Amino acid sequence: MQGPAAPSSAIRGAISGSLNPFKPHASSKDNTPMKYTEEHEWLLPExxxxxxxxxxxAAxxxxxxxxxxxxxxxTEVSKDDEVVVIxxxxxxxxxxxxxxxxIVEVNEALADDPGKVNDDPEGAAWFFKIKPSDLSPMDDYMDEAGYKDFIS
Structure with missing residues (x-):
């Protein structure tokens, strides 16, 4: 039996083999669905x-x-650059x-209270907002159902 898919980023070392319940997340104000990476990041377009x-x-x-x-x-970043240390x-x-x-905005509240990541990782504990130079790579990321399958 195969375990959960392993992430390919530095978060890999912190993710163990146990499965956790999936918490669905609301989409953006304009109903654009949230996307998910294999590195267990969520991306919310607005x-x-x-x-x-x-x-x-991940949390x-x-x-x-x-x-x-x-x-x-x-800060100007390229895809797969290390942006946040946690x-x-x-x-x-x-x-x-x-x-x-x-990077156009960061969640300064996390610097003062990093534990917020454990309380609301898919909401108030967002890390940063990025203004992408090209949105087309968003099509490569998983939707909610795909991510749920990925972690199970």
């Missing part, structure tokens, strides 16, 4: 920005988050840029 965070599955596997290092707004009681991991673009 207007010309993409909000990025980690999934409930549960990381355990208690104790430190987050966020990028500076205005440390938990279990591991240190990197959150990767899902697209080429500019």
């Amino acid at each position: 207007d010309d920005l993409i909000t990025v965070g980690i999934t409930v599955h 549960e596997q990381l355990g208690e988050v104790v430190y987050i290092e966020l990028p500076e707004p205005g 440390e938990s009681v279990k591991a240190a991991s990197d959150i990767l840029a899902p697209l080429d673009g500019e």
Whole structure:
């Protein structure tokens, strides 16, 4: 029997083989559905920005988050660049840029209270907003059903 799909990013070291319940997330205001990466990040398109965070599955596997290092707004990133450092009681991991673009906003509240990631990873504990230079790679990411299959 095959276990859950392993992520290919630095978060891989923190994700164990146990399965967790999937928490569906609402889509954006304009009903654009949330997308998911194999690295257990969620991407929420709104207007010309993409909000990025980690999934409930990733947060549960990381355990208690104790430190987050966020990028500076205005930083230009390329897809798969290490953008966020997240440390938990279990591991240190990197959150990767899902697209080429500019980081336009970061969730400063996480620097003061990194534990919010454990409380609401697919909502208030988003990491950053990116203005992508090209939205077409979004088509390559999983929808909710695809991600649910991926982690089961």
